[in-house]
Amino acid sequence: NAGVMQNPRHLVRRRGQEARLRCSPMKGHSHVYWYRQLPEEGLKFMVYLQKENIIDESGMPKERFSAEFPKEGPSILRIQQVVRGDSAAYFCASSPVGGRRTSDGYTFGSGTRLTVV
Amino acid sequence: DAKTTQPPSMDCAEGRAANLPCNHSTISGNEYVYWYRQIHSQGPQYIIHGLKNNETNEMASLIITEDRKSSTLILPHATLRDTAVYYCIVRVGSNDYKLSFGAGTTVTVRA
Numbered sequence: 708n709a710g711v712m713q714n715p716r717h718l719v720r721r722r723g724q725e726a727r728l729r730c731s732p733m734k735g736h737s738h739v740y741w742y743r744q745l746p747e748e749g750l751k752f753m754v755y756l757q758k759e760n761i762i763d764e765s766g767m768p769k770e771r772f773s774a775e776f777p778k779e780g781p782s783i784l785r786i787q788q789v790v791r792g793d794s795a796a797y798f799c800a801s802s803p804v805g806g807r808r809t810s811d812g813y814t815f816g817s818g819t820r821l822t823v824v
Numbered sequence: 825d826a827k828t829t830q831p832p833s834m835d836c837a838e839g840r841a842a843n844l845p846c847n848h849s850t851i852s853g854n855e856y857v858y859w860y861r862q863i864h865s866q867g868p869q870y871i872i873h874g875l876k877n878n879e880t881n882e883m884a885s886l887i888i889t890e891d892r893k894s895s896t897l898i899l900p901h902a903t904l905r906d907t908a909v910y911y912c913i914v915r916v917g918s919n920d921y922k923l924s925f926g927a928g929t930t931v932t933v934r935a
Contacts, residue, residue, distance in 0.1 A: 742923075747927075749925030749927055749928060750925040751925070752921075752922045752923065752924070755922075763921075765922075766922075798867045802921070813870070815867030817865070817866050817867050818865075818866070818867055
């Protein structure tokens with residue numbers, strides 16, 4: 708039973724390029740959450756998605772960042788025109804259908820480490 | 825913003841118990857205390873949670889003070905693989921999806 712799969716594990720982009728981070732939730736999970744972890748800091752919530760819907764994007768920067776979770780395929784976090792300050796680890800988590808969660812709450816992936824040069 | 829405070833770091837000898845304190849003096853009556861840990865280069869891993877009673881599972885024990893303003897996570901027999909950053913979080917049950925991570929406590933287990 709595969710866990711939450713994120714790819715790539717490491718991504719290097721030049722300033723001004725686009726970064727696309729992918730997240731495949733656990734089987735049977737239809738809720739996806741993205742978090743960002745800047746160096747030496749804790750994780751910060753970015754966005755909560757269900758299939759084809761954004762439920763809460765209160766933690767997303769207003770510009771250059773977008774997220775989607777299509778009916779088919781993984782969730783995508785997209786960062787346009789990356790800047791050095793976007794360098795961070797981006798973690799995805801998933802939870803089961805219907806909002807009913809186990810005591811474990813989330814299951815996190817291993818993250819994508821974005822480096823902007 | 826995180827509603828908990830933790831010491832930034834602590835060392836522990838392998839095989840000994842590690843006691844990790846957390847202060848959550850503004851916790852609300854309906855908020856649980858959750859603990860996660862993050863081993864280097866991995867995502868956070870759930871450890872344990874509790875409301876007001878002490879809890880124990882295969883990983884750790886959680887002791888919550890009677891006034892619920894602080895708690896202690898106990899790793900009974902620390903191993904080198906327990907070296908990680910440990911986060912104490914308060915949340916309104918497992919349906920509270922917006923986790924607020926502070927800086928956590930970096931625990932280093934030494935042989």
